[in-house]
Amino acid sequence: MVIKLIVKVALIISLISLSGCASFPPKPWVKPYERQFLADPIMRLARHPIANMHIAHVLEGRESARGAEGTGGGGCGCN
Template structure:
């Protein structure tokens, strides 16, 4: 499991870095601001109800050994 986690992390970092590199030199933003109405819909928000989300994550963390990287972090879509 630990090995699989490390492999996943390396692959994800490599993809991320290659994405940054290519965006800096080659790519243009491919979703224009006027095309983001669907993304701006509240049902697309990962934490549209923060008070309930914090609570249910607490419920899981109290009963599970794992912690962190639970999807709470992260931004929006630059929609507003």
């Protein structure tokens, strides 16, 4: 229930922030030339995709939680 609420609030914020409404026109607040820190490879969650795929595979066979891993998923493929 709490998670659902968080997701809804996040979506509402996104909708507001993305709204094309002329009376409330938030502009993108981080300009392209201000993104040098974000572009640094150390900031990437998928800095090492092949390692992330292995970690997801190790965990999916040993834990019941699945989904939203960010690696595409696909199941353990094992029994």
